[in-house]
Amino acid sequence: MKKRFYKKLLQYLPFILLAVSLLACTFAFGDVGNQNRYSSGGGDYGGDGDIGALIGYLIGLFIDDPVAGMIVLAILLVIIFLRRRKAKKQATDPNLINRNVQNQVQADTTFDNSTTVASQIQAIDPAFSSDKFIGFAREVFMTIQAAWTAKDWKPIRPFESETLFNTHKQQLDEYIRLGKTNVVEKIGIKHCSLHSFQQDGDKEVLVVWLNAVMRDYVIDDATKKVLESDPNRDWYMKYEMVFNRKAGVKTDPGRKGNAITNCPNCGAPTEITSSGQCTYCGSVVTNGEHDWVLTDIHSRS
Numbered sequence: 001m002k003k004r005f006y007k008k009l010l011q012y013l014p015f016i017l018l019a020v021s022l023l024a025c026t027f028a029f030g031d032v033g034n035q036n037r038y039s040s041g042g043g044d045y046g047g048d049g050d051i052g053a054l055i056g057y058l059i060g061l062f063i064d065d066p067v068a069g070m071i072v073l074a075i076l077l078v079i080i081f082l083r084r085r086k087a088k089k090q091a092t093d094p095n096l097i098n099r100n101v102q103n104q105v106q107a108d109t110t111f112d113n114s115t116t117v118a119s120q121i122q123a124i125d126p127a128f129s130s131d132k133f134i135g136f137a138r139e140v141f142m143t144i145q146a147a148w149t150a151k152d153w154k155p156i157r158p159f160e161s162e163t164l165f166n167t168h169k170q171q172l173d174e175y176i177r178l179g180k181t182n183v184v185e186k187i188g189i190k191h192c193s194l195h196s197f198q199q200d201g202d203k204e205v206l207v208v209w210l211n212a213v214m215r216d217y218v219i220d221d222a223t224k225k226v227l228e229s230d231p232n233r234d235w236y237m238k239y240e241m242v243f244n245r246k247a248g249v250k251t252d253p254g255r256k257g258n259a260i261t262n263c264p265n266c267g268a269p270t271e272i273t274s275s276g277q278c279t280y281c282g283s284v285v286t287n288g289e290h291d292w293v294l295t296d297i298h299s300r301s
Helices: 002-011 013-028 048-064 066-092 094-107 114-122 130-150 154-159 162-178
Strands: 180-200 203-220 226-228 234-246 293-299
Touching (some): 130 162, 130 203, 154 162
Antiparallel strands (some): 180 203, 203 226, 203 234
């Protein structure tokens, strides 16, 4: 009896292994889409216990009734093929993805903590304005995207700390070296609010949350051929922007916004070197000594 069992097992082992491999791959890679940007979701296939039970059922079926096992395997292969084809279409159809993105935006309920944070800051800086700072944060974000696409990082220099500026410039220089452009366009800011504030030693840290929909793709500079992503596809991105300033610095009530348009030291129009210095008096104006400066920006889940 055992010999007959093992003979059947060896006879249909290739089919059993094929079934197990296909099912394992299907369950392991159910999700589609770029997880760093947008996920169109994957199949709802159940847990590991369901997978094991199905594989065990197939193995037993092959041994007891090879014909039935082949039929079930064929049906599973067809289902897998159709689902993968549908998933691939969903992952590459910009119209479908854009509709999903809009649904995602409408369903999003990012908490707005601006009132609480503004009250904390106004307790030590009465002239601070939540609306003005949110407008400033939006301006910084849009300037960053425009400078990145234009591959000219000078416009963003007045807004960033030296460390962040150098990091971004190195990344941009690599695109220039490779002859590529990361195009970021059709930007729509959907949410921008003050998230948190804390005093950390000799500095103050203000965190802003910003959500935006945009087109984001890479092209070859010489041929203009699209190398990555799709110019017709929307991305819904959520960012955390971190601003620092020296503890004790107060908001200038006479300034329209937070953007540095004149050197705080000599009053000359803003012309800042790559090291954050005023070209007229040499004073470093992007270190948080005079006003808020962006020290970090990253995506958040």
